[in-house]
Amino acid sequence: MSKTMTQQEALQEYLLRLADSDMILGQRLCELCGKAPALEEEMALMNVALDLVGQARNWYEYAAELINDGRSADDLAFKRDANRYRNALMVEQPNGDYAVTMGRQFFFDAWHYFTIAALTQAPDERIASIAAKAAKEIQYHLRRSSEWVKRFGDGTEESHQRMQTAVDDLWRFTGEMIEADEVEQQLFKAGIGPDPEQLAADWRGLVNEVLTEATLTPPPEDAWMYRGAKVGHHTEHLGFILAEMQFLPRAYPDAKTW
Amino acid sequence: MPRPGKPEPRSLLEDQPVIASDRIPARDRSQPVTEADLWALLDEVKDPEVPAVSVVELGMVRRIAEENGEWVVDVTPTYSGCPATEMIEESIEEAMGLAGIRNGRIRRVLTPAWTTDWITETGRRKLQEFGIAPPVGSSSKLTLKGVEETITCPHCGSAHTERVSEFGSTACKALYRCLDCREPFDYFKCI
Numbered sequence: 001m002s003k004t005m006t007q008q009e010a011l012q013e014y015l016l017r018l019a020d021s022d023m024i025l026g027q028r029l030c031e032l033c034g035k036a037p038a039l040e041e042e043m044a045l046m047n048v049a050l051d052l053v054g055q056a057r058n059w060y061e062y063a064a065e066l067i068n069d070g071r072s073a074d075d076l077a078f079k080r081d082a083n084r085y086r087n088a089l090m091v092e093q094p095n096g097d098y099a100v101t102m103g104r105q106f107f108f109d110a111w112h113y114f115t116i117a118a119l120t121q122a123p124d125e126r127i128a129s130i131a132a133k134a135a136k137e138i139q140y141h142l143r144r145s146s147e148w149v150k151r152f153g154d155g156t157e158e159s160h161q162r163m164q165t166a167v168d169d170l171w172r173f174t175g176e177m178i179e180a181d182e183v184e185q186q187l188f189k190a191g192i193g194p195d196p197e198q199l200a201a202d203w204r205g206l207v208n209e210v211l212t213e214a215t216l217t218p219p220p221e222d223a224w225m226y227r228g229a230k231v232g233h234h235t236e237h238l239g240f241i242l243a244e245m246q247f248l249p250r251a252y253p254d255a256k257t258w
Numbered sequence: 259m260p261r262p263g264k265p266e267p268r269s270l271l272e273d274q275p276v277i278a279s280d281r282i283p284a285r286d287r288s289q290p291v292t293e294a295d296l297w298a299l300l301d302e303v304k305d306p307e308v309p310a311v312s313v314v315e316l317g318m319v320r321r322i323a324e325e326n327g328e329w330v331v332d333v334t335p336t337y338s339g340c341p342a343t344e345m346i347e348e349s350i351e352e353a354m355g356l357a358g359i360r361n362g363r364i365r366r367v368l369t370p371a372w373t374t375d376w377i378t379e380t381g382r383r384k385l386q387e388f389g390i391a392p393p394v395g396s397s398s399k400l401t402l403k404g405v406e407e408t409i410t411c412p413h414c415g416s417a418h419t420e421r422v423s424e425f426g427s428t429a430c431k432a433l434y435r436c437l438d439c440r441e442p443f444d445y446f447k448c449i
Binding site: 130 | 447
């Protein structure tokens with residue numbers, strides 16, 4: 001990241017991170033369409049995915065306007081390759097068993113909840129209005145995913161074990177979400193983005209509370225963490241997601257009906 | 259994402275207009291259109307996913323005003339990803355066309371964010387009659403760990419109900435079951 005990044009460039013970068021995380025998690029959840037463990041769960045997952053894709057669209061539209069190089073919101077979603085994607089590593093991880101699906105969702109929802117709550121206070125009206133809309137939806141997502149973590153953790157011996165394994169496996173992708181890089185520091189100083197220290201403290205507080213209530217052991221805060229998504233270094237999974245997600249608009253760029 | 263090429267306004271059923279001709283509110287077409295004409299007209303435009311209530315009753319139409327010779331209709335989506343948003347906007351355009359109003363325009367507004375508090379009393383009654391329990395309580399009182407208040411079965415009126423899923427057939431609803439009459443029902447979530 002160049003040190004001479006303007007505030008406008010930092011904002012574009014940040015909007016893409018928000019949009020990409022929403023988009024990729026939405027796409028991941030949609031893989032469960034027709035295969036979720038129960039009908040009610042399937043409806044819930046698809047509804048959460050729909051919220052996320054809708055939020056992604058709002059962020060992409062604003063990013064496209066600011067970038068202003070002729071690319072549309074669709075182009076940003078469907079015509080960038082993995083190294084241009086800025087989503088958190090967490091959301092590109094495979095669905096795994098349902099403990100993994102819900103653990104991933106919970107870690108992300110907790111981050112999303114505090115991030116978006118801060119953005120509702122942004123002086124940029126467009127950001128504040130998209131965030132205000134999203135905040136109501138995310139509150140629902142977080143309530144649901146934390147309930148599942150508790151139910152699995154404080155459930156049977158097997159569900160407890162699986163939930164603990166999921167938490168332990170996913171933990172290495174949490175550090176990056178709550179650790180601010182220069183883009184986020186710059187936006188915080190400009191009064192736009194969340195306070196990084198506050199965000200990290202809020203996230204840790206809520207995660208510890210839920211894991212404890214779920215009778216799970218929170219992994220150590222100083223555990224080794226994966227990093228890189230903020231500069232486009234992803235795990236191997238993202239390429240496969242994009243291959244499926246982007247195939248149609250790339251193969252048939254003029255397709256107008258769906 | 260904006261779709262390439264805006265389609266002509268049309269209803270879901272090709273041969274059926276968004277408002278049946280006998281439902282278009284009468285107005286003297288020799289007189290200029292008034293704001294009241296537009297509110298009456300849009301009160302006939304139904305939500306495609308909840309056809310019992312109009313977009314006005316749902317509180318999605320926030321403002322109608324004349325600006326520089328155009329009638330601008332402010333519409334707010336219920337959820338960020340609600341797939342009915344575009345269709346509702348097209349339906350409003352089509353309704354204005356059917357009523358002979360040529361200078362109408364839709365403006366999508368996100369703020370203030372839509373809340374179920376904006377559903378009108380008539381809207382709530384119609385939801386109930388349609389078999390959907392209307393939202394209970396005020397959205398401002400919802401907390402992160404808040405528990406929903408008692409939801410009453412729209413079929414038999416029993417308060418003895420249980421939630422089956424936080425999400426129902428559409429983003430705006432949750433799935434409940436009545437423990438007395440045993441019927442499942444949708445609850446319009448309070449947001």
